Amino acid sequence: MSQPSDGLSRRRFLAGSAGALALSPLLLHGRRAGAATPGRLRVAQYKGGDKLLLEAAGLADTPYPIDWAEFASGNLMVEAMNGGSLDLAYGSEIPPLFGYLKGARIRVVGVIKGDVNEQTVLVPKDSPIRSIADLKGKRVGYVRATTTQYYLTKMLDEVGLSFADIQAINLTVPDGAAAFRTGQLDAWAIYGYSVPLAQTSVGARVLKRANGYLSGNYLFFAAPEAIADPQRQAAIADYFARLQKAFAWRQANHERYAAALAAEIGVPIEAVLTLLRNESQVRRLVAVDDEAIRSQQDVADTFHKAGVIERSVDVRPLWDRSFATAFAG
The missing domain is CATH 3.40.190.10 (Periplasmic binding protein-like II)
Known part of the structure; x- marks a missing residue:
């Protein structure tokens, strides 16, 4: 092809x-975060992303500082993480796959089940x-x-x-x-x-x-150095626990969330509510499992068959189950 x-x-x-x-x-340009600091998380988000959600849900009072960096797409986050500028980011199954093929230093550590x-x-x-x-x-x-x-x-x-x-x-x-x-x-x-x-x-x-064409899996990926650092690993585990609660709050408070998000991104509240009411599944954050890995493998196989990528690839080494306990808690 x-x-x-x-x-x-x-x-x-x-x-x-x-x-x-x-x-x-809609100008969402990525900004480089500073160098890694013990106990400090450098987290990527989209405009109107997790920072706004945590604040709206009353869960933003983390015991560790967070440096937020805003990006327009997951592939830009992969590039920034590989360059040493990020500890944590998320996107669809595709950016981590392309990053993995190019040798990017990233590991998938969690899965958002989200809307398509x-x-x-x-x-x-x-x-x-x-x-x-x-x-x-x-x-x-x-x-x-x-x-x-x-x-x-x-x-x-x-x-x-x-x-x-x-x-x-x-x-x-x-x-x-x-x-x-x-x-x-x-x-x-x-x-x-x-x-x-x-x-x-x-x-x-x-x-x-795209409903019926996408899995609805959106992948949290982390820098291997952040996973290996006890302070940043603990911070990421706490961040995930807060985000799980924030997603539950979002589901129970569509109007309040829509009002905050509409003001942030500059669209009518009703436009946000329409998307929220028509989501293909309830948004939630879960641990890495075999099904999620198989789903990304299907993506890799599809791209290989279509000629988008030149070789077959086993995606399993990209995935990391270090935060299984945090998700279970």
């Missing part, structure tokens, strides 16, 4: 989208595109090494197409938002609160949701 074209490339889109990008409420209904292919509101088959020859934005590459691969294969049959354009989240908003994309495979932002700002229409 031909690899997605980068030459349609980001430069052309960035040049055309610079003005719109400056105004986007907010993973979608969007098209402009007046688009004539009505099915995935209609994407043939069209300009489709996605984020390489994330869920978007995976579910788009699966959806295209289902209708006898591949990335070679579309004009696939790898864009960061903010670049994709600007390109979609300014009419430079025919479709956009994207996730999270980018979806309601696009719907409320330009009336984007959902072409297809």
Whole structure:
């Protein structure tokens, strides 16, 4: 299978989208955290992520300091962790897989069971595109090494197409938002609160949701040095315990959580509530288990079969069960 074209490339889109990008409420740029400090956690999050949730749930009073760093996607978190800037981060099954293939120093230590209904292919509101088959020859934005590459691969294969049959354009989240908003994309495979932002700002229409294509597993990964450091390991265990409670609070307090999140990310409260009410499963945090490992192995095998990765890979060495006791507690 031909690899997605980068030459349609980001430069052309960035040049055309610079003005719109400056105004986007979706600008989520990663910031490097400082050097490791005993007892201090350097934690990655998305805009409106765990920091806001812990504060809203009244669980932010950790006995250890946390340096938060905001990123737009899990693949950027993997890069930052491999560079020594992070202790803990999370993303879908795909970024850790691509990082593992490149030798990144990361280990998967926990699993969030989360929503997949907010993973979608969007098209402009007046688009004539009505099915995935209609994407043939069209300009489709996605984020390489994330869920978007995976579910788009699966959806295209289902209708006898591949990335070679579309004009696939790898864009960061903010670049994709600007390109979609300014009419430079025919479709956009994207996730999270980018979806309601696009719907409320330009009336984007959902072409297809990723439910049925994704497992709903979102992986917490940690730096091996943080796992090996007793102080940081204890801090991570406490962080996970707090997050488990925070997810339970989120489920019981949709309105309060939606109000806090809407203010943070700049979308109407009702847009957040719509996503919360339509989640494919209750969000929860669980320990590493064999089923989760098999799920990521399926992703790796799918990418290998599609020619996205050049060799077969055994993902088991990527996973670490060091926090089993913490999750059980």
